[in-house]
Amino acid sequence: MNFHTRKWIKPEDLNPNGSLFGGRLLSWIDEEAVIYAIVQLGNPHVVTKYISEINFVSSAKQGDIIEMGITATHFGTTSITMRCEVRNKITRKTILSIDKLVFVNLDKDGNPVPHGKTEITYAYMSIDSYPDKQ
Numbered sequence: 253m254n255f256h257t258r259k260w261i262k263p264e265d266l267n268p269n270g271s272l273f274g275g276r277l278l279s280w281i282d283e284e285a286v287i288y289a290i291v292q293l294g295n296p297h298v299v300t301k302y303i304s305e306i307n308f309v310s311s312a313k314q315g316d317i318i319e320m321g322i323t324a325t326h327f328g329t330t331s332i333t334m335r336c337e338v339r340n341k342i343t344r345k346t347i348l349s350i351d352k353l354v355f356v357n358l359d360k361d362g363n364p365v366p367h368g369k370t371e372i373t374y375a376y377m378s379i380d381s382y383p384d385k386q
């Protein structure tokens with residue numbers, strides 16, 4: 253799993269207990285996952301469908317640097333399933349893990365549409381290759 257996006261935990265990211273607010277972290281993960289799915293499926297019209305159990309393994313505190321990793325585990329007909337792990341960049345201690353995040357590929361009317369992908373691609377896909385840009 254590649255860990256690309258890093259975040260520096262700031263005061264506005266904390267809960268009243270003084271540690272990283274779970275809702276803030278989930279928002280970052282949702283965005284990270286949809287960007288991953290858009291790049292993999294080559295379509296900007298992708299939505300979150302399902303997120304499995306979320307395991308908040310350990311907390312993060314102000315000043316910590318964390319990094320988020322996402323990897324595709326299954327390519328369905330209209331969906332893509334991913335796994336997520338968040339860890340402390342310095343100590344490598346796991347902060348959170350999610351086994352399944354399912355995103356669905358949509359057409360311009362918002363209906364599920366086959367994406368035709370079967371495996372992870374690493375090639376850069378330009379915006380010109382998106383279906384509604386042609």
Ligand SMILES: CC(C)(COP(=O)(O)OP(=O)(O)OC[C@H]1O[C@@H](n2cnc3c(N)ncnc32)[C@H](O)[C@@H]1OP(=O)(O)O)[C@@H](O)C(=O)NCCC(=O)NCCS
Pocket residue numbers: 299300301302327328329330331332354356362363364
């Ligand atoms: C995404 C949406 C269009 C899918 O509609 P739907 O009627 O469930 O569509 P389908 O039944 O054809 O399922 C689409 C895909 O999702 C998968 N799926 C559906 N329900 C699922 C679930 N509970 N868990 C995992 N995958 C699921 C299906 O297996 C299918 O994948 P596949 O084609 O690869 O086999 C619709 O559910 C929707 O608009 N949801 C809201 C999305 C949204 O707003 N997200 C942001 C949340 S704030």
